[in-house]
Amino acid sequence: xxETAAGIRIRPLDELDISAIVAIDEAISGRYRPEVWERRxxxxxxxxxxxxxxAEVDGKVSGFMLGxxxxxxxxxxxxxxxxxxxxxxxxxxxxxxxxxxxEGMLEHFRSHGAHSVRTLVDxxxxxxxxxxxxxxxxxxxxxxxVKHLEDRRPG
Amino acid sequence: MNVKxxxxxxxxxxxxLRWKDVFLPDYDxxxxxxxxxFPNDPEFQLCAYRELGMCSEIECGDLKGKPKAQKxxxxxxxxxxxxxxxxxxxxxxxxxxxQQHRLTLARAQxxxxxxxxxxxxxxxxxxxxxxxxxLVEDDWSSVSKESASDLIEDVLSMNxxxxxxxxxxxxxxxxxxxxxxCALIDRVGKYQLAMQKISAYKPMAESMPQMLxxxxxxxxxxxxxxxxxxxxxxxxxxxxTMEVLQKAINKWLPRGLEMFGDERGGGTNVRFGLKPMKNSxxxxxxxxxxxxxVRDLNLRYLRARIADLxxxxxxxxxxxxxxxxxxxxxxxxxxxxxxxxxxxxxRGVPSFRLAGAxxxxxxxxxxxxQHLVRTLPEAxxxxxxxxxxxxxxxxxxxxxxxxxxxxxxxxxxxxVAGACPCSKSxxxxxxxxxxxxxxxxxxxxxxxxxx
Ligand SMILES: CC(C)(COP(=O)(O)OP(=O)(O)OC[C@H]1O[C@@H](n2cnc3c(N)ncnc32)[C@H](O)[C@@H]1OP(=O)(O)O)[C@@H](O)C(=O)NCCC(=O)NCCS
Ligand SMILES: [Fe+2]
Ligand SMILES: [Fe+2]
Numbered sequence: 203x204x205e206t207a208a209g210i211r212i213r214p215l216d217e218l219d220i221s222a223i224v225a226i227d228e229a230i231s232g233r234y235r236p237e238v239w240e241r242r243x244x245x246x247x248x249x250x251x252x253x254x255x256x257a258e259v260d261g262k263v264s265g266f267m268l269g270x271x272x273x274x275x276x277x278x279x280x281x282x283x284x285x286x287x288x289x290x291x292x293x294x295x296x297x298x299x300x301x302x303x304x305e306g307m308l309e310h311f312r313s314h315g316a317h318s319v320r321t322l323v324d325x326x327x328x329x330x331x332x333x334x335x336x337x338x339x340x341x342x343x344x345x346x347x348v349k350h351l352e353d354r355r356p357g
Numbered sequence: 358m359n360v361k362x363x364x365x366x367x368x369x370x371x372x373x374l375r376w377k378d379v380f381l382p383d384y385d386x387x388x389x390x391x392x393x394x395f396p397n398d399p400e401f402q403l404c405a406y407r408e409l410g411m412c413s414e415i416e417c418g419d420l421k422g423k424p425k426a427q428k429x430x431x432x433x434x435x436x437x438x439x440x441x442x443x444x445x446x447x448x449x450x451x452x453x454x455x456q457q458h459r460l461t462l463a464r465a466q467x468x469x470x471x472x473x474x475x476x477x478x479x480x481x482x483x484x485x486x487x488x489x490x491x492l493v494e495d496d497w498s499s500v501s502k503e504s505a506s507d508l509i510e511d512v513l514s515m516n517x518x519x520x521x522x523x524x525x526x527x528x529x530x531x532x533x534x535x536x537x538x539c540a541l542i543d544r545v546g547k548y549q550l551a552m553q554k555i556s557a558y559k560p561m562a563e564s565m566p567q568m569l570x571x572x573x574x575x576x577x578x579x580x581x582x583x584x585x586x587x588x589x590x591x592x593x594x595x596x597x598t599m600e601v602l603q604k605a606i607n608k609w610l611p612r613g614l615e616m617f618g619d620e621r622g623g624g625t626n627v628r629f630g631l632k633p634m635k636n637s638x639x640x641x642x643x644x645x646x647x648x649x650x651v652r653d654l655n656l657r658y659l660r661a662r663i664a665d666l667x668x669x670x671x672x673x674x675x676x677x678x679x680x681x682x683x684x685x686x687x688x689x690x691x692x693x694x695x696x697x698x699x700x701x702x703x704r705g706v707p708s709f710r711l712a713g714a715x716x717x718x719x720x721x722x723x724x725x726x727q728h729l730v731r732t733l734p735e736a737x738x739x740x741x742x743x744x745x746x747x748x749x750x751x752x753x754x755x756x757x758x759x760x761x762x763x764x765x766x767x768x769x770x771x772x773v774a775g776a777c778p779c780s781k782s783x784x785x786x787x788x789x790x791x792x793x794x795x796x797x798x799x800x801x802x803x804x805x806x807x808x
Contacts, residue, residue: 217577218646220584221653225668234668236657240584244473244577249398251573272397 212306215254222263226289255306257299265290267303271314283311283319304337359409365490369509373486376513380456387475394472401479405490406567416555418630425559429495436629440558441500448488448512451481461529473578474535480571487564530736533597537605539579545616547572548639557630587654591661604734607696607714615704648695655692703746709753709760722754
């Protein structure tokens with residue numbers, strides 16, 4: 203748990219953060235999806251509750267960053283930290299919440315044996331690309347491919 | 358992460374496995390289906406975890422800054438005595454909670470939620486195991502005459518279920534209890550574990566991080582189904598109504614508050630460097646968390662009831678409803694509330710008062726009992742536990758007994774060896790073991806609650 207300037211506090215995620223994360227996601231995406239976050243947060247809480255972090259501003263959860271250390275993904279055998287989902291309340295951006303959460307997660311990944319940290323970013327999301335670049339991330343040699351599957355369900 | 362795992366000596370390990378075969382018969386089923394419900398999660402292991410590299414100096418109390426004890430023999434006699442009681446009590450309650458959950462596990466409506474609870478039960482088994490490991494790995498002969506095997510047998514036999522004396526039971530009545538218990542009572546456990554993370558006894562501190570990781574999920578296994586249920590209730594589905602949930606909260610919250618121990622106590626733990634907070638401080642923080650939980654549930658309910666509500670709109674609507682307005686047909690009575698701290702208490706400062714769930718007070722016992730009829734689950738009111746409470750309350754209110762005397766007659770794990778006072782009781786609160794030499798403590802009333 204880190205206490206920083208201006209009432210900002212970075213701490214591990216817990217189950218009472220679900221509502222705040224639903225609200226941040228809604229502010230970002232315009233969609234209210236409590237079921238999605240209930241399931242997702244349960245997932246991270248059961249796997250690595252200290253890896254995922256939230257950022258509070260004056261006691262109010264205003265950002266979240268979820269991820270964990272995994273190995274064996276994409277043939278990457280060594281333990282690798284993954285930052286998988288993130289969001290900062292639009293009203294609280296530019297206060298380094300994103301950076302501080304990322305630093306906290308990187309520290310956690312390091313202490314859990316990871317030598318690198320990865321994430322996947324939509325190439326059209328300039329903001330997120332710049333965000334990760336400014337944290338020292340660079341394009342990796344892995345190229346994501348996708349094939350859309352036609353729906354073959356009857357009816 | 359630097360974690361060391363170890364197992365109990367073979368015969369003790371096997372004793373736990375035998376206990377598991379009796380009281381957690383779905384354990385193998387859980388492991389067989391682990392990948393289906395928890396794909397890629399590390400397989401469950403019945404072992405003790407010790408986190409390495411934790412703080413080596415006592416973090417609070419009279420001995421702050423001194424090296425932590427690596428062995429029981431390094432502790433002061435009173436410290437050791439205190440801690441030994443705490444570990445043994447915690448061990449027994451970890452096992453005890455499995456027996457409670459087991460009663461109604463099969464009644465879950467959703468497979469996912471059932472597996473969450475089942476996993477939680479396996480982890481409680483591991484917590485009990487972890488505590489036994491602390492007892493067996495060290496030499497406690499300065500505070501206990503019992504051999505390691507007697508200690509283990511005591512703890513495991515306390516939970517045989519062979520003497521189900523109702524006086525000490527708070528049964529689960531439905532799967533609602535499994536879930537609400539996780540959301541409220543495991544939350545108390547989280548506080549205890551978090552506090553013991555600073556323990557002056559290093560093996561205790563080192564045992565906490567993994568237990569806390571597991572506890573994080575136990576809380577989710579309670580809170581997430583509750584969130585789903587309020588949504589279903591808002592849609593008019595009647596599986597679990599708001600009233601049913603409220604009554605379950607009313608049943609468990611007072612017991613959770615009491616697990617922190619008497620509001621005036623806890624100083625000994627702090628002085629001994631075993632916990633950083635006194636009972637009332639931890640209890641107050643816990644209560645605030647429950648307030649947050651209930652507010653979130655109400656917001657979830659409102660958004661499911663009122664279409665097109667925004668997040669900010671739901672906050673405003675909730676405040677209006679709570680202030681007494683009817684908004685889109687929703688009234689305050691339709692929502693959940695946190696029962697008052699004094700409600701339905703039988704231990705601690707507010708014990709045996711005629712204090713209502715929403716802060717109201719009652720003049721006579723019959724009026725209060727009517728209130729309890731309205732606020733507690735019907736099945737629970739038919740229990741021996743409730744009957745004993747009513748008898749004690751009546752005696753106190755008629756002046757035949759003091760509240761302290763009556764509290765002493767209510768469930769408590771005061772002795773921890775031999776004949777079992779319970780098997781499927783609520784996690785027990787232990788009165789402090791007799792404090793050996795701390796005359797400045799007028800009241801040894803520290804609770805030793807459990808995860
Ligand atoms: C990307 C995001 C996390 C940044 O949060 P933040 O707290 O405002 O970021 P910080 O203040 O910590 O900024 C850190 C760095 O990123 C850069 N950055 C942040 N937002 C940026 C933007 N929109 N455009 C360009 N750069 C940006 C900052 O300039 C800063 O760089 P610097 O330290 O070198 O000056 C936040 O904007 C966000 O949540 N975006 C939406 C995410 C989303 O869509 N999530 C759902 C899909 S997973
Ligand atoms: Fe638990
Ligand atoms: Fe536990």
